[in-house]
Amino acid sequence: MPVFIEVPATALLVERSLFILATVLFVMAALSYFMNLAGKREWGPFASLLLHGALLVQTAFLVTRGINVNRVPFVGHFEFGNLFIWASTLLYLWMERRLRPVFYAVGAFLTPVVLVYLAYAHSGIVSAEHRELPIVLRFPLWLNIHVSTSVFAYAGFSLAFALGLIWLLRLWLTGGSKFVPKGNVWQTIKRELPSGSVLEENIYTSIAFGFFFQTAMIISGAIWADISWGRFWGWDPKEMWSLITWFVYAVYLHARLTRQWQGPKVILVVVIGWLAMMFTWIGVAWLLPGIHSFG
Helix, strand or coil: CCCECCCCHHHHHHHHHHHHHHHHHHHHHHHHHHHHHCCCCCHHHHHHHHHHHHHHHHHHHHHHHHHHHCCCCCCHHHHHHHHHHHHHHHHHHHHHHHHCCCCHHHHHHHHHHHHHHHHHHCCCCCCCCCECCCHHHCCHHHHHHHHHHHHHHHHHHHHHHHHHHHHHHHHHHHCCCCCCCCCHHHHHHHHHCCCHHHHHHHHHHHHHHHHHHHHHHHHHHHHHHHHHHCCCCCCCHHHHHHHHHHHHHHHHHHHHHHCCCCCHHHHHHHHHHHHHHHHHHHHHHHHCCCCCCCC
16 A cells, blocks of 8 residues: 655645646647747747746756655656656757757647646546655665656657657648648648658657667666566566567667668657557556556
């Protein structure tokens, strides 16, 4: 049975207030990025400023949560989801800083993905209670390494997915199909989207980043499993799906580097990889619970 922590009312109010403020800033940033995508380029820097603010408030929220639980807030879907949101935003802003203003259009696709994660983490489906660490998790060094590498792996894969969505939209708008809308807004959006080569290059960078951390996550998880359960690998559903996700992205990297894959085949693998990642994070917990079920 989980052991709950009693948090003072004032500390709880600060934590919840920071979450609400971060959510408002994420929504405002998403709307502003959409305005930029629709041709209002003056909204791009403003959207970026709002997202920087959201990141700072999300950081304060995580710090406050950590103080309230007296540990790094890594445990359960609620805490992991908020770290995941933080890492995804941080990675996007780092790439935006390198490639702006071209990359502002990507914000219009990354921020909705972040909002989906935010909605899940705070939907009430998962517990937001303040809890003590289960005994099996009380190995802080390997817990911190394992979960932090997972957070950054998922952030890289999420950014690659957002870029893949843009690639698909660009293909649709430039494909000459009779189903392509002809309005001025759609033509403006098409002009604002990065080129196919820029998208594919940054998909590769994002996946290489995520793959590195996914590999480190699996290795550190094996070490932690040996300490906690006396074996490196136990074919637990979470372990299996983490490995499946790793293999999907390994296929992508191999195909791109050795066979020069480009175009629809590459984007298909990117989407499959993201779906595998999401099933590893959410689907396994609800459909295939195992020893990794920590709430």
